[in-house]
Amino acid sequence: MTQTTNRFFDDVAKLVTDAAGVAQGLGREVETVVRARMESFLADMDLVKREEFEVVRDMAAAARAENEALKTRLDALEARLTKLEGGKSDLSETLIAGDPSGPAVG
Template sequence: MSTGPNRILDEFAKLMTDAAGAAQGVRREIETAFNAQAERWLNSLDIVKREEFEAVREMAVKARDENDALRARVEALEARLSSEGK
């Protein structure tokens, strides 16, 4: 068993270690509470998530490409009809 100054230093080191562990626990609790509150706040703003935005964006790009292809077909058919009608 330690005696004198060594025991005091051991006790002080143990106290500091315990305090550091407690501080980390408090930090984790604060981060969790903050993240939960931030998520509730963002959800109340009716903001879409990035994954949802990207999915809709991909659908819009695909629809635009299909629209361009259909427009080209219609123009080709109209040109064909007008040349056959002459």
């Protein structure tokens, strides 16, 4: 009887070990399928990758800084023009109003 009991426990242990191996393999397979479906779903949504987003964000920040620098330069040039003209209206108001007697643009 002892030998029969040991063989029974050996068979149960082998069955449990095999079942654990199958469960691990099944888990990996499910993970692979889910990952592939998620990647397909995200690709269909036309989302940008984080790296691309960060590059565009940095480009926008650089453009904003350049815009501020150009605005500062324009303000300085307008002040200089106003000083040279003896206090006449500033250039941006002339250009926006479309004053025909204003400076030619182009």
